[in-house]
Structures are given as C-alpha cells and as structure tokens.
Amino acid sequence: MEERSKEEILSDLYAIRAAMSLISQKTDVTRSEERGIASSNDKIKKSDAAIVKHRAESMQEAEKQYGVATRLREIEKRMEPLEREIAEKEEPIKKEKAEIVDIREWCDKKYSRKFPLVICFLLAAVCFTLVMTLLVMRLALGLPYGTATGYGILSGCGISFVITVIYALIRRSKKLKWQQRWNDRYSRNVTEPMSNLQPLKDEFEKLEQEKNQLLLLQKKGALYFDDEAVEKIREGQKQYAASLAPSKKAETQAIAERQIKINQIAKESQEIIENAQKLYPVIDFRDWENVDLIIFYYETGRADTMKEALQQVDRQRQNETLVKAVGMATEMIAKTIQQSVGSLEKTLDNSFRKLSVQLEFQHQTSLEEVSKLGAKLEAQNDRLEKLNEQAEELRLSAEAQARIQATNQAMTNALLDKINVSSTQLAYDMDKQLKLVHHIPV
Numbered sequence: 001m002e003e004r005s006k007e008e009i010l011s012d013l014y015a016i017r018a019a020m021s022l023i024s025q026k027t028d029v030t031r032s033e034e035r036g037i038a039s040s041n042d043k044i045k046k047s048d049a050a051i052v053k054h055r056a057e058s059m060q061e062a063e064k065q066y067g068v069a070t071r072l073r074e075i076e077k078r079m080e081p082l083e084r085e086i087a088e089k090e091e092p093i094k095k096e097k098a099e100i101v102d103i104r105e106w107c108d109k110k111y112s113r114k115f116p117l118v119i120c121f122l123l124a125a126v127c128f129t130l131v132m133t134l135l136v137m138r139l140a141l142g143l144p145y146g147t148a149t150g151y152g153i154l155s156g157c158g159i160s161f162v163i164t165v166i167y168a169l170i171r172r173s174k175k176l177k178w179q180q181r182w183n184d185r186y187s188r189n190v191t192e193p194m195s196n197l198q199p200l201k202d203e204f205e206k207l208e209q210e211k212n213q214l215l216l217l218q219k220k221g222a223l224y225f226d227d228e229a230v231e232k233i234r235e236g237q238k239q240y241a242a243s244l245a246p247s248k249k250a251e252t253q254a255i256a257e258r259q260i261k262i263n264q265i266a267k268e269s270q271e272i273i274e275n276a277q278k279l280y281p282v283i284d285f286r287d288w289e290n291v292d293l294i295i296f297y298y299e300t301g302r303a304d305t306m307k308e309a310l311q312q313v314d315r316q317r318q319n320e321t322l323v324k325a326v327g328m329a330t331e332m333i334a335k336t337i338q339q340s341v342g343s344l345e346k347t348l349d350n351s352f353r354k355l356s357v358q359l360e361f362q363h364q365t366s367l368e369e370v371s372k373l374g375a376k377l378e379a380q381n382d383r384l385e386k387l388n389e390q391a392e393e394l395r396l397s398a399e400a401q402a403r404i405q406a407t408n409q410a411m412t413n414a415l416l417d418k419i420n421v422s423s424t425q426l427a428y429d430m431d432k433q434l435k436l437v438h439h440i441p442v
Contacts, residue, residue: 006298010295012280012282013298015411016276016282016291017291017295017415018412019272020291020418020427020429021411021415021418021426022272022414023429023433024414024430025414025417026265026433027269030262030266030436033259033261033265037258040254040258044248044252047247047251050244058236061233063223063224065229066224066230067223067225068214068224075210076211079204082203089193089200093194096189096190097186097189100186100189100190104186108175112175117164117167117168121160122160124160124164127156128155128156128160129152129153129156129157130152133149133152133156263436266433266436266437267437269433270434273285273433287313288427289423289427290423290424292422293313293423294306294309294310294313297313
C-alpha cells in the first residue's frame, strides 16, 4: 500500500473530528426536538389536567346545586330557622287562644245555668203572690181569703213568669255581648295572626314535602335530584374537552413529526459513522473519543507516527490524566484549527468529499432500492474503489454534486462550530445517536 503523507493522515483525522462534529450538531438538533417533545407532552398533560379539573369542578358545582345530600342540607338549614320562627310566633297566639277559649267556656257556663232563673221565678212568685193576695185581693178588692189566695197565687205566678222571662232576656243579652267581645278579641289576637302566619307554614310544609321526596331518592341511591340539569353540566364538560381537542391533536402530531425527525437524524448519524469508519481507517473507532489528543501529539511532532501517538494516549489513560490531557489538546486544537483548515484545505476537501460521495451513493442506493423493490446492488467495495476517480464525479447529477458540496460545507461548518468542544463530548453525542438507532422500531 502506498505510504501516506503526514498531511493526508492529519486531514483524515480532522475529517473524523468533522464527522463527529457534524453528528454532534445533529445531536443538538435531536436534543432540541426532544425538548420540543417534552414541551408538547407537558401541554398535553396540562390539557388533560385542565379537563380533569374542569370535570371535578363542574361535578362539584352539580353536587352543590343538584346533589341530593347537598339539597337536603340546604332544606334542613332553611327549615330550622323557619320552624323556630313559626314556633316563636305561634306561642303567644296559642296562649291567647287558650285564654279566650277558657273565658268563653266560663261565660257559656255562667249564662247557660238555669238555677238563677228558677231562683228568680220562685222569689218573684212568693213575693208577688203575697202582695197580690194580701194587698190587692183582700184590702183593695175585699175578696174572701180563699178566693183572694187563689187569685193571688195565679197573679203572682204570672208576674213572676214575666219577670223571669225579662231576666232571661237580660242574661241572654249579656251573654251575646260577652260572646261578641271575645269573638272580636279572638279574631284580632288569634285568627288574624294565624292567617298572617299561614304563608310561613305553607313554605315549611312545601320544604318538608321536598325533603321527604329527597329522602326517598336518597334511599333509592340517587345522587342528584335534577338529572336534566346534571346532564347539561356533563354536556358542558364534553364541550370543554372538545375545545381542547384541536390543540392536543396538534401537539400529538408535532410529537410524531419530531420523533420521525429524531429517528431520521439517528439513521443519518449512523450512516456517517459507518462510512467514516470505512473511509478513515487511520485510527480505530474506539479511539475516536481521543482524536483531539492524537491530532495534538501527531501534529505538534510529539509523536512521529500514529502508532507513537496512540501509545502516548494509552500512557495517558494508564496515568488517569486522559480527560485533562484531552481538554488541553482541545484548547490547543481550537487555537490552531483555523490555520490547519487553511493549510490542509486541499487534502481536507478530498477527505470530506470521500464521505460526502459515499453518503450520496447511499442516498442513490436508497432511491434505487425503493424503485426496484429490493433489487441487488453492486458490492459496496467496488464503489469505494472508485470514490476518488474523476469519472465517477462526472457521472453524478448536478443535484447530487450540490448535495455533495452541501455535505462538504456542513462538515467544515461543523468542524468550526464545535471547535471548543472536546472529542470526548463529541463521542458522547455520537453514542447518543447510536443508542437512538437501536431503539427505532422496524
């Protein structure tokens, strides 16, 4: 094999670093997409939480307005002061009613007794019989005792009857006056207040009926006493959930699109790694994370050959100073990489172009596989032998040439963009992409 110059070896090492930097850039995009996915998931979770919260609040409102237990508590709270108010107002009325009833009964008994009339009749009869017999019949008329006594008794009894009737009428008149007086008092102090109290009693009775109905519903296991109103609340819940559905759908779609992009970036990264391994075998893939240190040793003359550079890296690893050494090497490379890119411009371009052309071939291969439904392609090794041939480049389409040039430029930009990032960090980003590839569903 033709011995390669130091400049060509360095260009391949820089190409490896450029490939790692390009993958690191893609990893940055992946992290950005992952943050976007996390943000979308947070928004979806917030929407779900908002729906759950709205549902809970609306059902609490339904329970507050239409719940059987809540309504029972409200009715009992209303009935308690109402019952107390009715009792407070009824108590003096009942006392007044009892007093009036007692007096009326006493009056009825007093003026309904017959004993005073009998006494009146007897006394009047005796008195007037004697008067009529002795004074009128004997003295005035001069009738004999027998005749005078008979006439006296008859006239006395007649007068007594008239007097008794008059007394009975007087007693009846007094009784009617008493009755009218107490009837007026009863109407004023009992009937009217009770009439004014009736609306409160009606309200209390209405609440009691509603309470009994609710108790019956509760006994049957019902949660709400107005199912129609609760159904409207549930319809409002559905409408609220439907109002958030478009945004959730958009976020879900965004997650799917971001995941596809992440998977595509992972596959592209894998292709870059696999092709770079084949095209730049100057160091083993396992040594890529130390490429900064290898470049530093080889470029600054601290190692005359790649073998010596790798041996020095091994010694650094054994001395457990590898991380610090890589960091120092990264700082040195960052200071000189612009000059290196300029001085190795031609060889770097060739090294970059190798990878760019290979990626283009893979792109063309994918298109052919799709169009030919899996037809066999030429062996990959045959293509690699022709990568540097001018004729191969001439056969590429203008679009392919543009993509190759774009890849070249992307690698150069990545090399400069990640100028201060250590190869250890670049290897970590590269490892992330490889892990993502292993988790992509087939």
